[in-house]
Amino acid sequence: MIEPSRTPAQLHREQVQRDALRIGIDEEYISTLVDTFYHRIRQHEVLGPVFSDAIGPGWAPHLAKMKNFWSSVARNTGRYSGKPVPVHQKLTQVQKHHFCVWLALFRQTLIDTAPTPQAVDYFMLRADRIARSLQMAMFDRPGTPADC
Ligand code: HEM
Numbered sequence: 126m127i128e129p130s131r132t133p134a135q136l137h138r139e140q141v142q143r144d145a146l147r148i149g150i151d152e153e154y155i156s157t158l159v160d161t162f163y164h165r166i167r168q169h170e171v172l173g174p175v176f177s178d179a180i181g182p183g184w185a186p187h188l189a190k191m192k193n194f195w196s197s198v199a200r201n202t203g204r205y206s207g208k209p210v211p212v213h214q215k216l217t218q219v220q221k222h223h224f225c226v227w228l229a230l231f232r233q234t235l236i237d238t239a240p241t242p243q244a245v246d247y248f249m250l251r252a253d254r255i256a257r258s259l260q261m262a263m264f265d266r267p268g269t270p271a272d273c
Pocket of ligand 1: 219
């Protein structure tokens with residue numbers, strides 16, 4: 126049987142998903158990561174109030190959105206199509222050093238839950254990069270290094 130031809134974008138997407146799966150990253154793990162991370166965020170002394178003031182009591186839509194976000198970032202699924210920069214720019218309570226706290230908590234959550242050590246590095250590489258660009262859009266002129 127002749128296989129229907131796939132576009133370069135589809136082939137790339139399949140390759141990304143195979144690479145992620147090889148180090149244990151699938152939708153089930155992404156769901157666990159997001160649930161565990163935001164459970165910790167909500168209990169966090171500094172970040173908890175920042176999030177609850179913005180999100181309020183109904184966390185389900187935020188968790189669903191963040192699962193789609195990480196699915197897109199880690200597995201190239203295209204499930205998230207929002208614009209994080211303007212969303213964060215509206216969060217007037219967020220201070221620059223909060224990003225260091227966020228990244229440290231994200232790293233610890235990965236260390237505690239990730240299926241492989243490579244999965245920790247895989248997510249942190251992407252989280253660091255996105256955090257830097259959000260931080261720059263919110264606080265800095267281009268070229269200023271992140272402070273953590
Ligand atoms: C100081 C660190 C951070 C704080 C306090 C923060 C806070 C928040 C809050 C409160 C929301 C919900 C806004 C709303 O629905 O009104 C949100 C949304 C979001 N955050 Fe963050 N965030 C931080 C860092 C990050 C980082 C590092 C990433 C990515 C690696 C990220 C990705 C997102 C995304 C994708 C959304 C959804 C945006 C949308 O509505 O489409 N955030 N964040």
